[in-house]
Amino acid sequence: MATKGYKDKLEKILTFFQSPTSNRIMDGYFIFTISHFLDYFDDLKSEVPIFGGVRENIDELYKEAMTSQMPGEISNIEDVILQILNYCKGMYNWSHQNAQMNVIGPPPISGIIAKIAACIVNANLVSDEYSHRFSLAEVEAVAMISNLVGYDSRKSGGVFTFGGTGTNLYGVKVGLEKCAPGTFQTGIKDPVKVFASDCAHYTKYNCTQWLGIGSDNLVLIPTNQKNEMLLSVLEEKVKAEIEADNKIACIIATQGTTDAFGIDDLKGIVKIRDKLVKEYNLSYSPQIHADAVIGWIWAVFNDYNFQTNPLGFKERTLKSLRATSNLIKELRHADSLGVDFHKTGYSPYISSLFLVKDRDDLSLISRDKSTMPYLYQTGKYHPGIFTLECSRDASGPINGISNLNLLGKEGYRVIIGHVVEMAELLRDKLESYEFIDVINDYNYGSVTLFRVYPDKIKAKEHYQNELKDPVFSKDLEKHNKYNRNIYEYTVEKAYSGEGVALSFTEAYRTTVYEPSQEISAIKSFIMSPFTKEASIKKVIDQLLEARKAIQ
Structure with missing residues (x-):
């Protein structure tokens, strides 16, 4: 008896994929499968802020996981769905009223749909050739956030990247190219310093280490009881480094620390920078990067009427919102900033935006098109020329823009x-x-x-x-x-x-x-x-x- 060829198996495998054209049977199966998964998933919800109701200790399971082998045979969608559900067990339910662990919010239904849409079309934001209208979503999100924080969207630029670490990495990298032109090609030749508060996120170490600056060249500035950088110490330390002939790549101004929501005096930091550039006749201006991945969303209160208080917040809440808004209004003074939609923007992971006030700054980290001859043959939008990543998932901008359009300023204020x-x-x-x-x-x-x-x-x-x-x-x-x-x-x-x-x-x-x-x-x-x-x-x-x- 003749052995069945691969084509018989291929017919089964084709049922694992979406039909390339409208097909009532296949499309119905796709919808049924998602609905079936959601039915199973709903059973994981309970009065406990954990899916499945139990968060077991999995420490001993890692040993077994490390011996996993790829299956030899073809499986089926139903069995794999059950395996996926098993991975969901024990995860925190961020929607739950009793979940108060970290700065992670539940995504709205439209955000989940946006994530699915990005998966279905499988867009790559390396250029508009592979992302088409998803590239418009990125440009629109950049413009909306620019206008929200006080940048001129006709002059600003930005790109979605791999998290808050990525936004800080871009900010420091742009600053490195400003203080030491040509580093992109020749590497770091002279000592370069980066400044951040002692309360700033630990990505300050990641950035200096991965960029080759070295964490020994990270200067930490102490903070006061409000968790704000001490400006007098900052000025003293920056002066000392300039007088030692060291270059200043970047000053990271935290706009909402992870632990305590401390906000550095951004306007004061910029004032010190500008003063020292003039005083020492520097040939460059050190980058001021606002790490606003948590605090950015308070910019929706920039034009809120705190006098009439139309949303009826209690006095103590109003005082809190006003105090934060007064600080976040200064974001417009930063040369660049980072925004995490997957934190206070209520998007699914990962949705992080690096924003520059002057889009010409992106030319400092751009590569020659000739080094990528297989790309950029069509279209107008080619961010892959300056992004660290080549492959960039489109779910970041589509998640961001969907939440901005769904909630608007009013929804986020609420x-x-x-x-x-x-x-x-x-x-x-x-x-x-x-x-x-x-x-x-x-x-x-x-x-x-x-x-x-x-x-x-x-x-x-x-x-x-x-x-x-x-x-x-x-x-x-x-x-x-x-x-x-x-x-x-x-x-x-x-x-x-x-x-x-x-x-x-x-x-x-x-x-x-x-x-x-x-x-x-x-x-x-x-x-x-x-x-x-x-x-x-x-x-x-x-x-x-x-x-x-x-x-």
Whole structure:
């Protein structure tokens, strides 16, 4: 009997793909398959902020995973869907009202559809030849955000990239080419410095290390209690490097730190830069890059009427939104900035935008077309000439633009206003207890960091002692462990469906005295628009319960 040839197997494999032309049977199967998956997925939802209801320890499963072999035989869509569902189990449900772990929000339905659309057409943003109208989505998103933050969209430029790290990497790279022209071809010849605050995201290390600048050439500037860069120290340090004949590639101004939502004084940083360029007659202007991947969305309040308050925010919330808006308005002064739609923009991962005030800056990192003879034969939009990536997924811009069009300024004001209002409610309740200190009380985002203390300790006063007085170093160490125990108790409660999932930071900041010690904190990062007063009450209740259990 003759062995079946590959063509018989190919017929089965073809059912795994979308039909290239309209086909009622195949299209119906595609819709049914997605619907079938969603039915299964819906069963993973529960009162616990975890899909599947249990977040098991998978540490031991990695050994088995590392021995995985590629299957020898063809499978089927149904079996693979069940495997995909299995990977979903234990993931946090970011929509859940009791999920308060990190700056990750749930994407709206249109954002999920946008992600699917990008997958179906499989566009590559290397050029409009392979992305066509998806390239328009990128240009539109660049223009919308430019106009939102105060750039002139007719002169600005930008590109979606692989995350907040990518936006910072581009910012530093542009600055490197400004201070040391030709580095793109010849490499780094002279010492180059990058400045950032000690509270800035750790991507400051990634950028200096991966660009060959070296993390030893990263100058960290201390911050005040508001988690803002100390401008007097910045000016002093920049002067010292200029006088040592070192080039200044970039000053990274954080516009919303990950832990505490600290915002550097961007206008003040630019003022110092401009002053020193003139004073030392520099031939270049150091790049000011705003790491605004979290804080950018507060720009929707730039033209909000805080006097009439049409959305009816409570006074404490209004004060918070106004204070943040006043700082974020200064984004227009930055030479470049980073935006994460997948953080406070409520898009799926990954949707990050690098933006430059002057699109001519992108020519500093552009390659000659002749080095890519198989590309750019048609069309007008060729970002692959200057992007680090050749292959660029189109889901970033289509997710960004879909959310901008869906929510508009008003929708984002409502969501951000709500999560801030919930955070302010939590702060208000935490502050009513003498044994709890909100330690980022000068920062006004939806993140709250706090420390809990045992009986007979006045938290606010004691924390200041731990921060500033080495006599309290042992107390600091002891209370770091105490807060870790409180946090772990709340985790168990959350995983059992009885509490709210919070997070923990080992080093919110370090002590003022030397040798410095790390200060831990429990963190609530409210991002779900479904979070209501009941979840805030639950946070307080579980903290009181945890404190009683571990006294």
